[in-house]
Amino acid sequence: MSRKSDSEIKDTLLLKISERSAKLGIIGMGYVGIPLAVAAGNSGFPVLGFDILKGRISQLNACQSPIKHIPNSALEKLKVSGFEVTDDFTRAAECDALIICVPTPLDKTREPDLSFVESTMDTLRAHLRPGQLLALESTTWPGTTQEVLKPYIQSVGLDVGTEFFLVYSPEREDPGNAKFSTHTIPKVLGGDTENCREVGVALYEAFITKVVPVSSTKAAEMTKLLENIQRSVNIGLMNEMKVVADAMDLDIFEIIDAAATKPFGFTAYYPGPGIGGHCIPIDPFYLTWKAREFGLHTRFIELAGEINAAMPSYAVNKLVRVLSERGKALKGAKVLVLGIAYKRDIDDVRESPSVLVMELLRNWGADLSYSDPYVQTFPVMREHSFDLRSVPLSPETLAQQDAVLLLTDHTDFDYEMIAAHASLLIDTRGVYRRLGITVPTA
Incomplete structure (x- = not known):
């Protein structure tokens, strides 16, 4: 034939x-x-x-x-x-x-x-x-x-x-x-x-x-990197602005919302406890690695990555400071993490900043637990391991905690109930400002 x-x-x-x-x-x-x-x-x-x-x-x-x-x-x-x-x-x-x-x-x-x-x-x-x-x-x-x-x-x-x-x-x-x-x-x-x-x-x-x-295939590969590098850089900028605003006793979410009323030239990105998922924390470094082949150093991209990677530590350090103002050490403190997925309303924990925060809390000696309606058991991961199951949220569970740390803003959370029964609540996502609910902080 x-x-x-x-x-x-x-x-x-x-x-x-x-x-x-x-x-x-x-x-x-x-x-x-x-x-x-x-x-x-x-x-x-x-x-x-x-x-x-x-x-x-x-x-x-x-x-x-x-x-x-x-x-x-x-x-x-x-x-x-x-x-x-x-x-x-x-x-x-x-x-x-x-x-x-x-x-x-x-x-x-x-x-x-x-x-x-x-x-x-x-x-x-x-x-x-x-x-x-x-x-x-x-x-x-x-x-x-x-x-x-x-x-x-x-x-x-x-x-x-x-x-x-x-x-x-x-x-x-x-x-x-x-x-x-x-x-x-x-x-x-x-x-x-x-x-x-x-x-x-x-x-x-x-x-x-x-x-x-x-x-070409190379142009398509670069397109994907550009999409996620843009997000990484913009989120990095907002995370840095968050740190500066906190130092000045300003609410960065209020400022972003005000800036977003400009009908041109501004796109709202929001800070958080870090960045997660299988793209944004990883993709920029594919380009920085390849750029070295051409003798180039992608300083802007790497700086954004450094800022974003530092946010889990910033969230934990803020918790340490607020607890110490109440005369409580983080070691031995009962800390409940809300949300371990990398973003709201999904069950994906890949590269989740919540997991990095949890590791830092464990290193500090905190008595750690978490609640996530989409992740009932902490999954098997290549680099992270916790023998934990999601705890149900109730007034009793919340009242037992020294601190509640909101890391992933799932819509299924009862935010009013959480605010009513948590003795200390740190909101890394700006949810409570958006909902107009007062939170118990130092």
Whole structure:
């Protein structure tokens, strides 16, 4: 049987995409992969999930969602159309498109750790074939797709751009944001070649409302970093302003709200106990690392990172000061942390500043507990460990505490009840000012 020509390979894949018969393999069934599977499956594509965690595989195949904003019913709907999750990576050969959504953390020296991406490619390499599209969605430094992924494809004799298609399209998930979903958030996409970009755009346009093509995979990688660096820098500025305002006995939240009445030239960002999630605390350092290759030192980005990283210590030091004014040491004090997710109304604790605050409190010798309606048991984490369960909030529980530290402003908290029964309450999110409730502080 004669081999298909290059144009036939591309046209065949484009036809499968247009007919929704192209099978999508999504590698990494977590906070990015699961919503992506739902969006693609709801648009009619057959979806096969891949993961290495046995528990996660069993959970998803039983249609039990591990993510709060993805209901079990969404997985049940996919199951009807054949959705399943496996750790058998030989089945990657079945897939017409493979989308990588694995973690890209930093190591202990704040350098990029691409081990999950590289191990994925090590596993996939033997199962790549002509007529496939490979997309990377994990956040990384500009050049990763071209310099790291492309050689894997070439090593098995596949020509990128003619018989195999390679793109980068950064994830833009925002858990807990009811206004946007995977389907409605515009998708930036860069291809290794024009053919790659054409195929990538065709795929994502089939289940994403708007696709934004850019000139290269490197441009798409840089776009993702810019988005999160901008937030990091602006939040860093507000965190620094918070420290200055506190020293001047000013309410930074009042000042931000007043400044936000200006109808042009000002965007409101708010301070807090630090920054969290899988993007903002990590992404800026991918660029600072890559910039060193060009002899550049990204001082502005690194300064924002330093300020944000110092905020957990600032919150704890404020608690130490307020307790000491009441004649109480932090060591042995009963401290209740409200909220350990990295932002309101989600169950994700990745890079959460609350966890860093908890570690500092433990180091000070505090008698520590937490309450979070979305995180009932402190999860297993690579670098943090607490043998704690969420305690129910009640007047009795609150009255037993020497201090209550509000770190994540979940809407499910009964803020009036908390203020009425806590003897000392430190609000790091400005919730009580927003609600007009007086809090018991020194």
